[in-house]
Amino acid sequence: MAKQESYLIIGGGGFLGKRIxxxxxxxxxxxxxxxxxxxxxxxxxxxxxxxxxxxxxxVAVNNACKGRTVVIHTAAVIEGFPTPVxxxxxYEGTKTIIDACRKQGVPTLIYTSSASVTYNGxxxxxxxxxxxxxxxxxxxxxxxxxxxxxxxxxxxGGGLATISLRPxxxxxxxxxxxxxxxxxxxxxxxxxxxxxxxxxxFDWTYVDNVAQAHILAAQNIHRPGVSGEAFYITNDxxxxxxDVPKYLYNELGYRNTLHTRIPRSLGLLLGxxxxxxxxxxxxxxxxxxxxxxxxxxxxxxxxxxxxAKAKDVLGYSPMIPLEExxxxxxxxWKAFDxxxxxxxxx
Amino acid sequence: xSASALLASATHPTELYALVRYILTPTPSSISPASKKSSVSxxxxxxxxxxxxxLNLTSRSFSRVIAELDDELxxxxxxxxxxxxxxxxxxxxxxxxxxxxxxxxxxxHNKIYQKGWKFxxxxxxxxxxxxxxxxDVVIEEFLTLDEKYQKVIADITKRMGAGMALYIATPTPExxxxxxxxxxxxxxxxxxxxxxxVGIGLTDLFAxxxxxxxxxxxxxxxxxxxxxxxxxxxVNILKDFLEDLQEGRVFWPKDVWSKxxxxxxxxxxxxxxxxxxxxxxxxxxxxxxxxxxxxxxxSYMSLLKNPTVFQFCAIPQMMAIATLDHFYNNxxxxxxxxxxxxxxxxxxxxxxxxxxRSVKKQYxxxxxxxxxKNADAVxxxxxxxxxxxxAVACADIVKWVHAHDETQxxxxxxxxxxxxxxxxxxxxxxxxxxxxxxxxxxx
Numbered sequence: 001m002a003k004q005e006s007y008l009i010i011g012g013g014g015f016l017g018k019r020i021x022x023x024x025x026x027x028x029x030x031x032x033x034x035x036x037x038x039x040x041x042x043x044x045x046x047x048x049x050x051x052x053x054x055x056x057x058x059v060a061v062n063n064a065c066k067g068r069t070v071v072i073h074t075a076a077v078i079e080g081f082p083t084p085v086x087x088x089x090x091y092e093g094t095k096t097i098i099d100a101c102r103k104q105g106v107p108t109l110i111y112t113s114s115a116s117v118t119y120n121g122x123x124x125x126x127x128x129x130x131x132x133x134x135x136x137x138x139x140x141x142x143x144x145x146x147x148x149x150x151x152x153x154x155x156x157g158g159g160l161a162t163i164s165l166r167p168x169x170x171x172x173x174x175x176x177x178x179x180x181x182x183x184x185x186x187x188x189x190x191x192x193x194x195x196x197x198x199x200x201x202f203d204w205t206y207v208d209n210v211a212q213a214h215i216l217a218a219q220n221i222h223r224p225g226v227s228g229e230a231f232y233i234t235n236d237x238x239x240x241x242x243d244v245p246k247y248l249y250n251e252l253g254y255r256n257t258l259h260t261r262i263p264r265s266l267g268l269l270l271g272x273x274x275x276x277x278x279x280x281x282x283x284x285x286x287x288x289x290x291x292x293x294x295x296x297x298x299x300x301x302x303x304x305x306x307x308a309k310a311k312d313v314l315g316y317s318p319m320i321p322l323e324e325x326x327x328x329x330x331x332x333w334k335a336f337d338x339x340x341x342x343x344x345x346x
Numbered sequence: 347x348s349a350s351a352l353l354a355s356a357t358h359p360t361e362l363y364a365l366v367r368y369i370l371t372p373t374p375s376s377i378s379p380a381s382k383k384s385s386v387s388x389x390x391x392x393x394x395x396x397x398x399x400x401l402n403l404t405s406r407s408f409s410r411v412i413a414e415l416d417d418e419l420x421x422x423x424x425x426x427x428x429x430x431x432x433x434x435x436x437x438x439x440x441x442x443x444x445x446x447x448x449x450x451x452x453x454x455h456n457k458i459y460q461k462g463w464k465f466x467x468x469x470x471x472x473x474x475x476x477x478x479x480x481x482d483v484v485i486e487e488f489l490t491l492d493e494k495y496q497k498v499i500a501d502i503t504k505r506m507g508a509g510m511a512l513y514i515a516t517p518t519p520e521x522x523x524x525x526x527x528x529x530x531x532x533x534x535x536x537x538x539x540x541x542x543x544v545g546i547g548l549t550d551l552f553a554x555x556x557x558x559x560x561x562x563x564x565x566x567x568x569x570x571x572x573x574x575x576x577x578x579x580x581v582n583i584l585k586d587f588l589e590d591l592q593e594g595r596v597f598w599p600k601d602v603w604s605k606x607x608x609x610x611x612x613x614x615x616x617x618x619x620x621x622x623x624x625x626x627x628x629x630x631x632x633x634x635x636x637x638x639x640x641x642x643x644x645s646y647m648s649l650l651k652n653p654t655v656f657q658f659c660a661i662p663q664m665m666a667i668a669t670l671d672h673f674y675n676n677x678x679x680x681x682x683x684x685x686x687x688x689x690x691x692x693x694x695x696x697x698x699x700x701x702x703r704s705v706k707k708q709y710x711x712x713x714x715x716x717x718x719k720n721a722d723a724v725x726x727x728x729x730x731x732x733x734x735x736x737a738v739a740c741a742d743i744v745k746w747v748h749a750h751d752e753t754q755x756x757x758x759x760x761x762x763x764x765x766x767x768x769x770x771x772x773x774x775x776x777x778x779x780x781x782x783x784x785x786x787x788x789x
Contacts, residue, residue: 125748125749126745126748126749198717198718198721199714199744201741201744201745201748237738237741238741238745239734239737239738239741240717240721240737240740240741240744242721243717243721243733243734243737243741246721246724246733247724247733247734247737250724250725250733254725255725255726256725257724257725258721302748304745322734322738323734323735323738326734
């Protein structure tokens with residue numbers, strides 16, 4: 001290779017983005033790594049520059065993209081925002097990035113999408129990338145992710161090669177979603193309850209594997225037939241839904257967990273009630289319930305994917321097995337919990 | 347059929363039903379020497395009758411399974427069984443001099459061509475010694491088989507005998523056992539020799555009979571056949587731990603059990619009540635090893651086209667998965683010998699072994715059952731580190747069933763939201779009460 005690759009990781013200060021940065025820098029011949037994120041979240045002398053900036057600001061994005069050979073776009077707002085913010089950041093922001101890549105002549109754009117762009121609670125076994133987008137998305141996050149993914153993929157060509165990756169159930173030490181949700185639930189005393197009979201399979205993906213997939217996508221994108229495609233990324237180890245919480249709770253020291261089983265039918269009913277309440281109260285007060293009908297459906301239906309395409313085309317294979325990923329995650333939360341308890345004691 | 351079997355299944359109505367059905371249904375083609383359209387030997391020969399007498403004598407459950415086979419295959423399979431049973435009796439015999447035993451094991455594939463050969467020196471306690479004492483009868487019948495069947499049987503006998511000879515030992519003060527398996531790879535090789543080869547040989551017989559396609563003997567499928575046999579053997583090895591230990595044989599691999607026994611102790615520590623936690627942890631690690639073979643077993647069975655061959659293969663497999671479910675994390679493995687699954691359950695499983703769809707359903711149920719027990723056991727045994735591995739192995743079985751579920755319709759994205767909306771509105775009153783902090787907020 002004549003010229004050293006130069007990567008820009010947008011959202012590189014976040015949970016996934018940071019692991020992409022670290023894996024890139026740990027590689028045998030590391031490329032230049034730049035980060036664009038709203039706030040500087042860590043210091044790493046090997047990072048060329050940590051640029052603070054907003055992806056909805058074309059000037060900032062254009063400056064950051066200038067001279068890069070690869071842009072990896074992992075930034076998004078996930079939950080707790082009003083609808084217009086999702087569209088502004090997740091959709092408009094992505095559009096801004098695509099435009100900047102074109103303008104600055106960046107040849108490669110990797111976009112972090114989500115497996116939920118095709119999922120809204122249905123029973124899904126061995127789903128493939130041929131499955132259509134949802135007609136009705138479960139929430140605005142997914143709707144905007146799907147819209148942005150379509151934008152990214154349709155922008156492929158004319159000097160810009162794009163790929164969209166769809167990880168399912170990302171978790172890892174300190175994630176803000178999956179394992180944090182379980183940790184918080186346990187703290188609230190919800191380690192006692194489970195919905196359904198734990199007979200359905202669910203895909204999880206350890207963060208390092210997702211990061212690795214991004215790097216592989218960037219490395220393989222210019223081979224024929226790779227760009228313009230979407231790929232599911234999982235740990236390729238679907239497990240019965242409640243076994244993962246069970247493992248984490250046990251590692252955190254909870255015993256006899258999930259002993260109270262709420263039947264699926266009752267769970268769906270309660271979820272519907274909550275949904276109705278949220279809808280009714282919407283004009284008065286915004287509620288973000290955790291117990292929704294959608295969540296009950298996700299938990300009590302199969303949701304796992306076939307990742308043959310990522311394996312065959314990108315050469316992807318999960319480096320960190322599920323159990324090892326869970327072990328590392330549990331170690332993190334155990335330490336977090338011990339620290340929290342120590343702080344409380346003082 | 348004993349009354350005790352009925353009694354044991356008294357609280358399991360489906361088993362009771364199965365037992366009654368089994369008692370009332372005559373065996374479709376009962377094991378008798380005089381089979382109508384036998385392809386090989388003349389009917390009613392006394393040696394043939396004697397062979398089926400031995401079959402009934404040495405294995406009641408297997409004779410019933412063989413009875414289900416197509417006429418073309420029944421006799422070759424019967425003789426395959428008797429030859430291997432005789433070989434096994436030699437292997438098991440602790441009274442034989444080791445050098446003599448090894449030589450006989452390795453030469454057994456030649457003996458089956460020697461008219462009149464028999465073996466009179468089996469130990470008093472060998473329950474099947476009669477078979478060797480009258481082995482000339484088996485040879486007589488073997489030589490009437492079509493050459494294609496003889497070749498398969500002789501080939502497998504040769505390989506198995508040579509394999510067995512590698513594992514037999516004379517007990518010494520340092521190594522006090524007749525058989526001790528050092529490593530997991532050796533455990534896999536051993537189970538290949540004594541059982542995987544049976545699966546391979548049967549597959550060759552099925553194909554030779556033309557009741558199954560010749561592709562069944564492709565290298566990939568032969569490996570599946572091997573794993574079929576290994577699965578059955580490993581389940582037996584797990585279940586019979588105590589009995590084998592008492593007879594001076596340890597098939598559990600040392601590299602596994604040595605992680606669990608207390609410092610300076612040998613494998614017999616697992617049989618002691620005060621070491622139950624480590625014993626169960628060790629058992630469960632080996633259960634995972636066995637469970638990993640199940641998808642291959644399912645794949646093999648799904649290749650079979652002939653209904654009688656299918657049933658012949660599926661019945662022992664179903665018994666094995668049920669046995670594994672019974673003994674997973676079960677202290678009785680280390681306390682009592684000879685425990686089996688209930689007769690009623692066995693019969694129910696036999697009746698459910700008729701087609702792949704029913705077999706898949708049973709396997710899914712057993713995978714869920716083992717997974718349930720696994721989840722219930724979490725945190726109750728600090729020594730047991732197999733939770734996630736059992737969970738993944740069970741999930742892999744269900745995943746296999748899903749992938750081969752031709753009845754499943756691809757569900758359209760479920761947007762049936764409106765009807766539930768109506769229900770939900772009707773429940774708003776209750777909702778308000780519940781919403782006052784009474785809702786469990788899972789996740």
